Amino acid sequence: MVNKQAANVLELLEFFAAHQRPATLADIANHFGWPRSSTFKLLGTLKTRGYLYEPRPKGGYYPAPLLADLVNRIEQAQPVPKDVHALLERLAAETGETAVLAAASDAYATFVATVESPHPIRYAAPVGKRVPLHATATGRALLSQMDEKTRASILRKTSFQAYTEMTLTTAAAVEQEIQTSRERGWFLGEGGYTPDLGGVAMPFPLEGRCFALLIGGPNQRVQPRMAELVAILKRHVDAYRARHG
Template sequence: MKRPSNLVKAVDRSVNILEELANHEEGLGVTELANRLDIHKSSIHRLLSTLVYRGLVKQDPKTDNYKLGLKLFELGSRIFNDLEIREYAKPYLEELVVATDEAVHLVIMDQGEIVYIDKVESSKTIRMNSQIGKRVPVHCSAVGKAMLAYYPKARVDQIIKEQGLAKYTENTITDLKELKEHLTKIKEQGYAIDNVEHELGIRCVAAPIFNYSGKVVSSVSVSGPTIHVTKERVEELAKLVKDTAMKISSQLGYRR
């Protein structure tokens, strides 16, 4: 970007200080900053005093070095919290529908349940019995298990304690030990399968979506009747779903 003619010198210098501190986890002193940025020590000191006052910078009481403050994290978090995941995910959901010709869902976890927040239908005449806003259990849905696999064990225990392990079909996992072993496998392979565990005749393949901090925040799935989403197609669909989940994760700032 071309340097503007009306640049505010103090603001520009303040940003330079923040960027320099970001490169030094142990922090830097006034003299070091002055030398690195070619700014007089008295000017650096005044700018630092303002940045400290606003919480953007903090001073280590042991070393007297200056480091980035938590206010920056707070401001950055607000940006990511305000991101509309549906907006960023939509084009990738549509690409996945074209690639698979099956229904695609985007979900989040809310109070231990899965909530559909977006859906793109396939061109096939058989429609999925799902809609935006609908809630489904975590333990027997591919989208739920894809997220649950990346949750801390204590959180998994809490969710199962609150929600239970209700049986929906003959394939539903209703034993906690078996479910945990299943979640370990999901984490290893990077995707989950609902093998007719929630609805008769329906099979789903899902993968987790991560945010900038590496936290699982959503998941995406391909779903359809077992006559279309056959066992033989699972591996092919899993690769496509994982690729889609990673593209959406990248849009949320996730880096492996």
């Protein structure tokens, strides 16, 4: 379910992040195809609350410093754990593939920190991307950290959409794969959500929160190197835990 007004605010912020310049009411209304009257009200509300300002009179609107300050204060309250971005950079550099830190949100895994592969053909994983828990190695690594009651509740509400031929489409199949992965020590991704993409994931609980780490990329590169990727991920996870207790 999507609230249209909230979605419009988020799309507007994404617009400014992409264009990085002031925009007039006409620029914004034309870009999104929004009615000028509702666009005027939206911009006026954000301006009145201090989230937009006009750098030059009649020169267009732009996000005010208040927005960055608000985001910074939110991040400081629940920061991404120390040195995790450096860990992702090391994983991406050593493997040549995309490295991701993810957390659970309802029936999805949300990417909270990423470092993408330098290859032109790679796993595109922008921060904020969401992937279904049941269909991905990342998601199952997150599910594995939940107690049985919580996991069962999530799986009862899951639609089990079959994204590819490799998608697990029942709660029983997901539970079996979680058990197999626990015994193996890592979680396998082999195109269950996006065809031709695969990877290896591991649970990464930190500071009382459930995270998962993923190394992912095109199957033609990842599958022949699976044992190597597992070893690299395990080595770096063990080293991180040794440093931080």
